Amino acid sequence: MAVGRTLLFLSMVSALVSPLISPVSTSYTKPCLPGWVLFNDHCYRITPEKLTFNAAEAFCQGFANGNGRGHLASVHDDRENDFIAQLASLTGIGGRHGWVWIGLNDAQKPGEFVWTDGTAGSYRNWSPGEPTAYGEDYVAIRPMDGRWNDGSANKRAVCKMPFGDISSMASLACIN
Template sequence: MSGMLRLVFALYLVCCVATQQNFNCYYEEKFLAKVYRLEYRVEMLEEKASKEDKDYKECMQCPDGWIQYKGSCYMIVEEKLSFDKARANCQKFNADLVHIDNADENTFIRNHLRTLKGIDFWIGLTDAATEGLFKWVDDNSRATFTDWYPSQPDNGGNREDCVHFKAIGNIQWNDRECYSTEKSICEKKIMF
């Protein structure tokens, strides 16, 4: 109950007791009790509507052609591009190459890629600045979660600095020459 309504209710009770109008006080008390219950119901409905609105927004924030998962939208780009061109292409959509934070997100993406069969996809991870120190291109943070294919990363030929999903076996990460052309995965965060 709002503070103002509580004050009005208290004043009515004081007035009823002071004036000894028991008959009128009874009905005024009943009326105010109903108002109190209605106000409580309105508060509950507003809270429920707010939660449903948030759930609705989570479902509706991704543009057509994008896939929603836990606060992000993902888009599979079919055009084969070098790592830098793939990133620039994602940025045209106010996105970046995918930044994979944890095993759940990685599994979600891998499961989706399995349906596409046999294709490699750039992700937004590179060690181009410092060999062996893999950082995400969107925020320059160090990778705390990785899912390397066995014996990777290997910096083959001393020139593999960009990371992609390797579409063999369990679809895991591999380092590759950044000038190679691959399909890519863009990601952008949902804005509320």
Template structure:
């Protein structure tokens, strides 16, 4: 058999199988890169005598994909991504470490603050106990001073003397005449005895005057100026015990009505009416 059958075919030629089994090679055809020249087999005429058993070129088997190389741009992008991921991991690691440090420092700070608050609480409790003891001492001192004041007042009262038929109350002497006079006559009678018609300046005196259970003149009038109520010593009345709907328009002098409530029994009436009266004399220590 001729050696021409075993020579390497020229891959720049186009091989064509004719109808009679013969192959033709065309000079004007180029074999492209996506065909595998190594897989083209020559017909083995020695082993296979017939033309049907000759191996043909398998185009589908030769069209294998040749891996293409990665472009420089893609390599740069991949490198940048890798660097970014590295920095991101490093940043996350630093962040985790910082958070751990903050947690540890925070716990220490909370512990120190709690200890400080506990110390302040203990100090406040001790101060409270001190204040309570001081308050108890002040109460005891106040009780002692009150007791001494009462004893002193009793001693003062014992040294004060009221004239015969006069009643001592507080630091004043009071006299009730068993005769009725008008307001002006009552005022004059008291003045002849170095006293005044009674001046009521507080609730205690109001209760004392009511204890006589009589309708009496008191030293209150608006004769100088209408609706301006003044005591016989010239002072304006600040403490008042008027009956309901009093004072009325008419009546310049005031008397008590013991039948009403003891703190609402003043009534302004005509000064010419005749009633009992009470004189008041303020005592002075000799």
């Protein structure tokens, strides 16, 4: 009999309390696509192969979400610069000659560097003696020390885009 009363009591409590408790969602969204890494409200990834600067920018623009399109990474402070250098190092890019494209360039007007994503910013982390005026319009970061150099050869690159719900993200780029 005591068991029956206990079950009745628990049923009544459950009936009274259940409407007061909000259901807990077991689903969640990831802010970045697979292969991308979240840092400071942006998703980053390293290109799988070496590309020209323009081909790397086109590759990055092949990714989009509801919050924006990808571009070569713009860098706005030491923390972001260090993050990008570490991300590139973790993908196996390193040493004195391991460089990765970022989105800074002076291709339109020599000496006037702009970001491919159109953001403003005065942060720079040039290697000593850089930039040079040898017709090298595009900027790369060296993962070993986070320093920048203007250059022209094919390199791997770091893409950046605002984070968003991956259910609204589309990958338009072909990845081999």
